Amino acid sequence: MKIGILGATGAVGRQMIDCLIERKMDVEELRLFASxxxxxxxxxxxxxxxxxxxxxxxxxxxxxxxLGAVGNELSKRYWPxxxxxxxxxxxxxxxxxxxxxxxLIVPEINGEDALKHKGLIANPNCSTIITMMAVAPINRLxxxxxxxxxxxxxxxxxxxxxxxxxxxxxEKLRNNERFEPKVFRKQIAFNCIPEIGSYLDNGxxxxxxxxxxxxxxxxHLPELKVSCTCVRVPVYRSHAISVSLVCEDKLxxxxxxxxxxxxxxxxxxxxxxxxxxxxxxxxxxVGRLRKDLCNDNxxxxxxxxxxxxxxxxxxxxxxxEYLEKHK
Amino acid sequence: MKIGILGATGAVGRQMIDCLIERKMDVEELRLFASxxxxxxxxxxxxxxxxxxxxxxxxxxxxxxxLGAVGNELSKRYWPxxxxxxxxxxxxxxxxxxxxxxxLIVPEINGEDALKHKGLIANPNCSTIITMMAVAPINRLxxxxxxxxxxxxxxxxxxxxxxxxxxxxxEKLRNNERFEPKVFRKQIAFNCIPEIGSYLDNGxxxxxxxxxxxxxxxxHLPELKVSCTCVRVPVYRSHAISVSLVCEDKLxxxxxxxxxxxxxxxxxxxxxxxxxxxxxxxxxxVGRLRKDLCNDNxxxxxxxxxxxxxxxxxxxxxxxEYLEKHK
Numbered sequence: 001m002k003i004g005i006l007g008a009t010g011a012v013g014r015q016m017i018d019c020l021i022e023r024k025m026d027v028e029e030l031r032l033f034a035s036x037x038x039x040x041x042x043x044x045x046x047x048x049x050x051x052x053x054x055x056x057x058x059x060x061x062x063x064x065x066x067l068g069a070v071g072n073e074l075s076k077r078y079w080p081x082x083x084x085x086x087x088x089x090x091x092x093x094x095x096x097x098x099x100x101x102x103x104l105i106v107p108e109i110n111g112e113d114a115l116k117h118k119g120l121i122a123n124p125n126c127s128t129i130i131t132m133m134a135v136a137p138i139n140r141l142x143x144x145x146x147x148x149x150x151x152x153x154x155x156x157x158x159x160x161x162x163x164x165x166x167x168x169x170x171e172k173l174r175n176n177e178r179f180e181p182k183v184f185r186k187q188i189a190f191n192c193i194p195e196i197g198s199y200l201d202n203g204x205x206x207x208x209x210x211x212x213x214x215x216x217x218x219x220h221l222p223e224l225k226v227s228c229t230c231v232r233v234p235v236y237r238s239h240a241i242s243v244s245l246v247c248e249d250k251l252x253x254x255x256x257x258x259x260x261x262x263x264x265x266x267x268x269x270x271x272x273x274x275x276x277x278x279x280x281x282x283x284x285x286v287g288r289l290r291k292d293l294c295n296d297n298x299x300x301x302x303x304x305x306x307x308x309x310x311x312x313x314x315x316x317x318x319x320x321e322y323l324e325k326h327k
Numbered sequence: 328m329k330i331g332i333l334g335a336t337g338a339v340g341r342q343m344i345d346c347l348i349e350r351k352m353d354v355e356e357l358r359l360f361a362s363x364x365x366x367x368x369x370x371x372x373x374x375x376x377x378x379x380x381x382x383x384x385x386x387x388x389x390x391x392x393x394l395g396a397v398g399n400e401l402s403k404r405y406w407p408x409x410x411x412x413x414x415x416x417x418x419x420x421x422x423x424x425x426x427x428x429x430x431l432i433v434p435e436i437n438g439e440d441a442l443k444h445k446g447l448i449a450n451p452n453c454s455t456i457i458t459m460m461a462v463a464p465i466n467r468l469x470x471x472x473x474x475x476x477x478x479x480x481x482x483x484x485x486x487x488x489x490x491x492x493x494x495x496x497x498e499k500l501r502n503n504e505r506f507e508p509k510v511f512r513k514q515i516a517f518n519c520i521p522e523i524g525s526y527l528d529n530g531x532x533x534x535x536x537x538x539x540x541x542x543x544x545x546x547h548l549p550e551l552k553v554s555c556t557c558v559r560v561p562v563y564r565s566h567a568i569s570v571s572l573v574c575e576d577k578l579x580x581x582x583x584x585x586x587x588x589x590x591x592x593x594x595x596x597x598x599x600x601x602x603x604x605x606x607x608x609x610x611x612x613v614g615r616l617r618k619d620l621c622n623d624n625x626x627x628x629x630x631x632x633x634x635x636x637x638x639x640x641x642x643x644x645x646x647x648e649y650l651e652k653h654k
Contacts, residue, residue, distance in 0.1 A: 146621035150477035150569035152519045152558065170497065190563045191603040192479045194615055194629040203580075203617030212620060225621045229569040229629065231479065234561050236517045242477035242556040242569075253530075276518040288521055290530030293539060294473035294552045294573075302521040302556065 001027055001324070002062055004087065006078060007069035008032035008043065008052060011160055012092060015313035016067050017045060019282075023317060033059065060085035065323075067316050068092050068123075079120065088323070089120045090316045094206075097122040097214055104217045106315060107322040108264045109136045114322055121319055124218060125210040126311030127151050127230065131241045132218050133266050133284040133310065134303035137259035139219050142247035142297075146225040149211055152233045152240040153196060154275065157307055158183055166234055188234055196230040205230060238275035239311060240304035246295045253289060256299060260286055265310070278304045282314045328354055328651070329389055331414065333405060334396035335359035335370065335379060338487055339419060342640035343394050344372060346609075350644060360386065387412035394643050395419050395450075406447065415650070416447045417643045421533075424449040424541055431544045433642060434649040435591045436463045441649055448646055451545060452537040453638030454478050454557065458568045459545050460593050460611040460637065461630035464586035466546050469574035469624075473552040476538055479560045479567040480523060481602065484634055485510055493561055515561055523557040532557060565602035566638060567631035573622045580616060583626060587613055592637070605631045609641045 003020065007013040013034070020027055030045050032052045042049040053059070060066055060082045068075050068091035075093040082089045096102045103113040104122045106129055114121050124132070131149060138144065155162040161183050169189035172179040179187075186193050197207035212226035260268045265283045267273075273285030284305040292298025305311055330347065334340040340361070347354055357372050359379045369376040380386070387393055387409045395402050395418035402420040409416045423429045430440040431449045433456055441448050451459070458476060465471065482489040489510050496516035499506040506514075513520050524534035539553035587595045592610045594600075600612030611632040619625025632638055 148475045148571050148621065150556075152479070152560070186599065186601050187603050190561065191601050192560060192562060192567055193599065193601055194567070194569065195599045202620075203615070204620070227571050227620045227625070227627055229477075229571075229615065229627065231567075231569065233479070233519060234517065235519060240519055240521070242521065242558065244475050244554050244556075272513065272520065272522045274513050274518050274520055276514050288530070288556065293529075293531070293554045294475065298554070300554055300556065 001025065001064045002029040003027055004031040004033060004060060004063045004066040005069065006033045006055070006066055006074070009034040009038045009041065010069055011156060011308055012069040012312045015308045016069060016317060017043065019309070019313050019317040021046060023321070025317065025321070031059070031063065055081070057081060060087045063087040065090060065320050069312070083119055086119070088117065090123060090319050091120065092123040092312055092316055094125065094210065096120055097124065098217065104214055105319050106132055106218055107318045108133065110218055110220065111322045114319055115326055123312065123316045123319065124214045125207070126157060126307035127153060127207070127239050127241060128211050128214045128218070129311050129315055130239055130284050130303060130305035130307065131211065131243060132215055133305065134286045134301060135243060135245055136219065137263045137266065138245065138247065138251070138256055138299060139221070141251055141255060141259055142249035144219065144221060144224060144245050144247055147243060147245040149226060149228045150242045151228070151230045152235065152275070153230060154235045154237050154239055154307060155188060155232065156237050157239065163236060166236065184232060188232060190234060192234070193232040194229060196232055204228070235275050237279045237306060237308065238304055239307045240275050240302065242302055244292050244294070244298060244300045246292065246298045248297065250297050251299060253291065257289060260289070273302065273304055275304050279306050280309065281306055282309050284310055328352065328391045329356040330354055331358040331360060331387060331390045331393040332396065333360045333382070333393055333401070336361040336365045336368065337396055338483060338635055339396040339639045342635045343396060343644060344370065346636070346640050346644040348373060350648070352644070352648070358386070358390065382408070384408060387414045390414040392417060392647050396639070410446055413446070415444065417450060417646050418447065419450040419639055419643055421452065421537065423447055424451065425544065431541055432646050433459055433545055434645045435460065437545055437547065438649045441646055442653055450639065450643045450646065451541045452534070453484060453634035454480060454534070454566050454568060455538050455541045455545070456638050456642055457566055457611050457630060457632035457634065458538065458570060459542055460632065461613045461628060462570060462572060463546065464590045464593065465572065465574065465578070465583055465626060466548070468578055468582060468586055469576035471546065471548060471551060471572050471574055474570060474572040476553060476555045477569045478555070478557045479562065479569070479602070480557060481562045481564050481566055481634060482515060482559065483564050484566065490563060493563065511559060515559060517561060519561070520559040521556060523559055531555070562602050564606045564633060564635065565631055566634045567602050567629065569629055571619050571621070571625060571627045573619065573625045575624065577624050578626060580618065584616060587616070600629065600631055602631050606633050607636065608633055609636050611637055
């Protein structure tokens with residue numbers, strides 16, 4: 001395979017390179033793209049070093065796949081060039097996720113949707129992927145009608161600058177020095193911030209609505225309702241989500257547990273799963289499974305996953321694996 | 328008034344002393360009680376210094392009130408001595424909270440219940456007080472039927488040793504040294520732990536069931552159902568709670584906002600309220616008010632409060648103020 005990575009120097013882009021190596025993907029050629037400031041930078045790949053290049057009009061010619069790890073604007077700008085070059089774009093931005101023509105894929109859940117792609121496949125939001133991995137096994141037993149989710153999201157969800165801001169603020173507080181929040185709107189050291197994304201008219205944030213809109217598309221549940229609260233917590237890596245969901249039927253916890261145990265890349269932990277333990281792993285941990293006390297058809301659980309791996313890079317690479325396996 | 332404080336050297340006990348001073352309570356005599364290890368220790372109170380003493384059989388004679396800041400076992404052991412001495416016990420432990428004869432009081436919500444006391448009044452669980460302060464104004468508009476709550480609880484909820492464990496683990500990680508979790512069952516530095524309290528048969532923890540059982544008693548809602556997930560987060564002080572509740576009627580957000588604005592010791596923040604900002608304050612902050620997307624009669628919000636102040640010490644002192652005002 002000939003693969004390109006757009007945004008190869010960021011946290012997700014670098015993880016994509018590592019995933020290609022770890023998963024022993026048969027990569028004949030790898031092209032790494034980033035902004036002009038990274039041009040010429042060398043990044044190790046297997047036995048070679050690859051120089052980072054800027055995107056040019058013919059950059060994608062001859063590639064089979066391009067993995068996108070850039071923002072909406074750049075994804076939109078470069079997609080026509082990939083289309084022209086007949087390179088399949090697996091995009092991690094939210095630019096195309098809700099487009100009718102664009103499959104939104106978590107391979108373990110709706111991989112078959114990817115086979116209908118028209119050159120562009122979207123990788124879902126990180127918290128949404130992790131939550132869907134945990135609840136899809138339940139949805140297979142009985143359709144989910146609605147869901148409450150409160151997230152505990154790591155600072156690296158805002159990139160390397162989010163990671164650095166937490167470190168710097170802790171250092172400042174330690175030395176009794178003043179500081180101004182920059183990446184996050186309020187202090188993140190020893191504090192939780194219930195605001196991720198921009199506000200919509202209904203009072204929810206863009207990040208919160210992804211759980212409903214993308215969740216509904218991934219699970220093929222057009223009627224799914226989700227009330228989500230997204231919260232940034234002073235954790236470096238991996239997101240966790242407290243979930244309560246209500247199904248069409250009353251489920252037995254034993255059956256739910258069996259369904260989770262039988263799911264690929266999901267692991268149930270009797271000993272409470274935490275973000276620190278799931279970090280740098282490609283799977284989603286689920287725990288605290290119990291009956292919801294508000295509704296007889298309800299289930300509550302806790303799940304967590306590495307948002308840079310399964311929440312982004314790993315999922316994107318798995319989409320390519322799925323396409324290759326089913327072509 | 329003649330007041331005793333049981334557990335005067337702990338985080339809550341010390342805060343009780345500060346509250347008595349800050350609120351200019353007319354304290355004629357203050358007796359401070361703690362374990363033998365603190366015996367003789369001097370604690371400043373207004374212009375004097377008070378020596379900490381151990382509890383003896385006649386320790387509570389002549390006192391009007393005893394503020395309890397000790398665990399269940401000690402509260403149970405000493406209550407008969409207070410009863411004999413006719414000192415009113417305002418207990419912060421959970422030993423008596425659900426007893427039918429014991430009022431469970433948040434003065435702003437159900438202060439009048441305190442007037443029926445039989446010598447013993449219970450102070451509710453910290454997260455429950457903070458959540459009830461935020462939702463009681465909504466319950467006055469339309470009765471709450473059920474509620475989903477996910478908490479973001481500070482390490483100082485586990486006392487000074489919880490506070491120290493977070494500091495020590497951050498220091499160890501900074502120096503690349505190994506450590507074993509002691510106070511919390513897993514690493515708390517840069518990690519969230521979805522487990523507070525001991526497990527009950529239904530899979531919920533004792534801390535989680537307090538939100539339902541105590542909430543139901545405080546709000547006079549015997550049918551109230553609460554599905555709660557309690558999570559320890561790497562924050563030093565103050566608890567936050569993500570709440571979604573469903574009422575009997577469909578409410579207008581403007582009316583809800585007006586009800587919150589009109590409530591004593593609750594402040595609505597258009598700029599997202601956070602734990603760091605509410606710390607060392609005696610009020611509860613509410614924000615992120617919006618319609619629940621799962622149910623037409625639902626409301627979602629975020630609230631936070633200082634669990635040592637309004638979640639414990641301040642609330643206990645306010646109970647005495649209420650009794651004094653209405654005697």
